Amino acid sequence: MTGQLLQGKRVAVTGAFGALGVVVMRALEAAGASVAGIARAPASKAPAQLGGVAVFGGADISDAAVAESTLRAVAQKLGGLDGLVNVAGTFRWGKVADNGSDIWELLHRTNLLTAVNASRAALPLLGAQGRIICIGAASAAAKAGVGMGPYAASKAGVAKLTEALAEEVKDRSITVNAILPSVIDTAANRADMPKADFSRWVQPGQIADLIVFLLSERASAITGALIPIVGRA
DSSP states (O other), X not given: OOTTTTTTOEEEEESTTSHHHHHHHHHHHHTTOEEEEEOSSOGGGOOGGGTTOEEEOXXXXXXXXXXXXXXXXXXXXXXXXXXXXXXXXXXXXXXXXXXXXXXXXXXXXXXXXXXXXHHHHHGGGEEEEEEEEEEOOGGGGSXXXXXXXXXXXXXXXXXXXXXXXXXXXXXXXXXXXXXXXXXXXXXXXXXXXXTSOGGGSBOHHHHHHHHHHHHSGGGTTOOSOEEEEOXXX
């Protein structure tokens, strides 16, 4: 139960139209926050579940200038900014020997640069007690298997971004943490792995509940943490 832990807080969420992004935004609203969603897809593609939430579509925040202008627009819309949740990301499987640079560049831009650019753009907008949360991956903290190189490398970058930025801003009382999920129970993952035991996977709502806590005052002493959330994987 998240109650009203975030009453009065103003939070931006990247990757807002994805399966996890939608659940996170609804959980933040339920906890009392004012929320704005940022997505690369146009605003016309916003999922119906987001209702009247402020959305900023068509924003490719792997471009630093776009990230800066979008975060400024979000802060203007919400009347300020107290938190940023970097959900934007994607997955591709690919062997080093069988793929050129395209897959590496895609995952670097989508998984890491979006988080770097959004975080940098948010810093001048966040006051004391600001919060930044990144979505990493549990697999990036383990030995990478065949085909996992591009994804694991990009998500390992998210982990190190989190640790370094936490150190940079700790004297401003801004916290920076990352959540490291294993396989998330989404329709896309079920389609990709139809023979898996879905009951062992992490539910999007469980991740959202942890995000609500990390954005709240109760988590003010937690920063630079890489928090696994792996269900029964």
